[in-house]
Amino acid sequence: MLGSKGLTVVDVYQGWCGPCKPVVSLFQKMRIEVGLDFLHFALAEADCLDVLEKYRGRCEPTFLFYAIKDKALSDEDECFPHIKDDGEDENMVSSEKTCTLAIIKPDAVAHGKTDEIIMKIQEAGFDILTNEERTMTEAEMRLFYQHKAGEEAFEKLVHYMCSGPSHLLILTSTEGTEDAVTAWQTLMGPCDPNVARMEQPESLRAQYGTEMPFNAVHGSRDREDANRELALLFPSFKFSDKDTKASQGSEVEGAVGPPEALRFPEDMD
Structure with missing residues (x-):
């Protein structure tokens, strides 16, 4: 990772230091603003x-x-890689990779597990395109x-x-791994926490869930399902061409409807 072109920031934190962990969300927002190819962020626990x-x-951050400089970039591109005068909404999030929706539910947020879950998501190889508490x-x-x-x-x-508050995240997998939807399903584990603890004890639902729901x-x-959920909760999100074509392929050509018309396949949540 240290060989990645652009700027890599390593947050050296202490396992006992609570204030160190919220920095993760701040850097994810900065990555979106600067560009995912230009700013990289990693966590390193000093005690380990x-x-x-x-x-x-140490008590201070x-x-x-x-x-690492990318020689293919001009000096202007290096300094201002994210500036584009195309009239697009500055709050719009987009990705050329396959994306999926993740929600850290109110029970996990209320129990103070948000930062731990986010750290595990990143350690599993996901990029967090956006993280919004709502x-x-x-x-x-x-x-x-x-x-x-x-x-x-x-x-x-x-x-x-x-x-209560939930954390809504848009996830994408790093290159060379399985698609984000499948990878996230695997990391979550079975829907029922009791089943998850028996079948996949290392999964998030096994570690942080209690009982259904x-x-x-x-x-x-x-x-x-990911495209429809993201369209509902993140109306400004721009899908990659691959995702858009995949979604359109299962619909009637020319059929367009309001968000209220979205249908979700049966699942256990």
């Missing part, structure tokens, strides 16, 4: 790496910077879970998802 022994026991509205969740509207647990599920995290079931 002998080479970082001299940084142990410690950052190591590694810069309390869902009842209208959003009724539409999001409309495929469960006839089930007995529907009202409980909607109430739970609106009970309090299973800590949500993920899109497949690529079409």
Whole structure:
């Protein structure tokens, strides 16, 4: 990673230092602004790496910077890689890679597990394109879970998802790995935390979930599901051409409808 072109920032943190962990979200926002190819971010726990022994026991933030110049870039490109006068919304997020939606649910947020989960997501090789804390509205969740509207647990599920802040993340996998949707499903584990603890004890739901529906995290079931969920919760998100064609291939040509018309495949959430 230290050989990546651009600027790599290594956050040397202490395992016992709570304030060190929220820096992760700040750097992810900076990566989006500067460009994913120009700014890289890594975490290194000083207590676990002998080479970082001299940084142990410090209470102040410690950052190591590694810069490698890309000769193919002009000086102007190096200084201003993200400036484009194309009239696009500055808040718009886009990616050429396959993306998926991840939600850190209210129970995990309330238990203070957000930063731990985000660290595990990054350690698993995901790039976080955006991370937004948001309390869902009842209208959003009724539409999001409309495929469960006839089930007995529907009202409980909607109430739970609106009970407090969630963290909404757009994830993409690094190059050379399986697609983000499949990789995220694997990292989450089985929907039921009890089943997850038996079958995949290292999964996120096994570690942070308690019981259904309090299973800590949500993920899109497949690529079409991811596209629909992202379109609902992140209307400004721009899909890659590959994802757009894959989604259109399963729909009636020319059929376009409002968000209320989105349908989700049956899943266990």
